[in-house]
Every structure is written in C-alpha cells, then in structure tokens.
Amino acid sequence: VDNRMTASLGPSDGPRSLRQGKLTLTVGMPLFAALDTRQMIGVIGHELGHFAHPTAMSANFLVNSVNRWLANRAQPGDSWEVRLDRWQGSAPALVGHAVLRPARGLMTLTRNLFRGMLLFNLRVSHQLSRRMEYEADRYERWLTGSKAFEMTAEKLHMLVFADQCVQAANARARENGKLMRDLPRAIAESADHLTADQRQSVQDAMGEQQTSLW
Numbered sequence: 001v002d003n004r005m006t007a008s009l010g011p012s013d014g015p016r017s018l019r020q021g022k023l024t025l026t027v028g029m030p031l032f033a034a035l036d037t038r039q040m041i042g043v044i045g046h047e048l049g050h051f052a053h054p055t056a057m058s059a060n061f062l063v064n065s066v067n068r069w070l071a072n073r074a075q076p077g078d079s080w081e082v083r084l085d086r087w088q089g090s091a092p093a094l095v096g097h098a099v100l101r102p103a104r105g106l107m108t109l110t111r112n113l114f115r116g117m118l119l120f121n122l123r124v125s126h127q128l129s130r131r132m133e134y135e136a137d138r139y140e141r142w143l144t145g146s147k148a149f150e151m152t153a154e155k156l157h158m159l160v161f162a163d164q165c166v167q168a169a170n171a172r173a174r175e176n177g178k179l180m181r182d183l184p185r186a187i188a189e190s191a192d193h194l195t196a197d198q199r200q201s202v203q204d205a206m207g208e209q210q211t212s213l214w
Helices: 016-020 029-034 035-051 055-073 079-092 093-144 146-175 185-192 196-208
Strands: 007-011 023-027
Touching: 007 016, 007 035, 007 093, 016 055, 016 196, 023 029, 023 035, 029 035, 029 146, 035 093, 035 146, 055 093, 146 185, 146 196, 185 196
Parallel strands: none
Antiparallel strands: 007 023
8 A cells, every 4th residue: 555546556576477467456545545345446446457468468568668768768867967067067168068068969869869769659559558448447347337437537536636735735734844644534535525616627627638649
C-alpha cells in the first residue's frame, strides 16, 4: 500500500517476473478509505485485466520501459548539463567557446533525437496501450456491472479532485510547521463534501476529456 490516489499491478522484479507470473498489487490508502467493497473489487479487477493476456502485457512492459528511458534522456537538466554549466562558469573564455559550447550543442542535438524517438514510439504503440485499457475496463464491468463501473469512474475523478485540494491544504499547513494526521481519510471526507459546483466542474471535465494522439 501507499498514499497515492491510484492502484497498480506490475512485475515484482522486472521482466523475469512477468514470465514467472510474480506480480505485485499496490493500492493507495485513499482508495480503501473512500471506496466501498464493490468499487474496490472493480478497481482491483481493472488492474488484473491488464494481465489477461501475458504476451501482450510483456510487450507493453517492454515498450513502456523503452519509452520511460527515452523520456528521461529527452528531459533537460541532467547531471552532465549541470557539469557543463559549472565548468563554463569557471573555464577560460577560449575553452568555453572552443569546447564547452560545442559539447552543449551536441547534447541538445542528442536530446532532440531522443525526443523524436519517444514521440515516434508513442505514436506506434498507442493502439496497444489503448486496447489493453479497454480490456481492463471490460474485466471491471464484468465483475461489478456497468452501473457500478460508471459510479466508480465518477468517484475516482472526484477523489482526484479532492486529493489536489487536500495536498494543497497540507502544503499550506507544512509552511506553519504542521501536517495532516490522516491524509487518506482527509481525501475521502473531502470527496464526500464537495460542493455542488465542484461536483459539476468534475463532471464537466470528465465529459470534455479527449483521447490524445498518443
């Protein structure tokens, strides 16, 4: 368990665990505090649905691992960029122009290359990810029914909104040397006491969500 507003099921120890069927289920404590038994069954069923087809899951795990690696390499501000900034500040002007500036240009070029590879991979693999998400939704609806599935989806969106409110309040409390005693309960209670306008805002946002190109 953790304090995040999510549930996830993944290999316990890398790709080998996928082949051996060793998986770890992680459920955020706010879900235990806010969802009833039927809704929790649906959430866990959704995660299990991701692994209904082990071969597809292995392929998806590999693709996502590569995409995460590319995303990390495409982000600016890595340790080498920090070193170059430090060296450029202390190196003679000739060294800065002749060595460090070209090195920075090569780093930028390489980062843009990784970014392009990441976007290409996302575009190619998005159909597999979308299909696996549909399969997970199908398992959840099969376990709990369409009405419960709809209610759980709306509840989860309300909880995400409440989580943002509670985290902001906790950050303000931290500035005064205090922290909330029970974050999961605070999130659950905040979701139960959203105003009519806040609930309508969340519902409107749900209706306006669009699937991206990726």
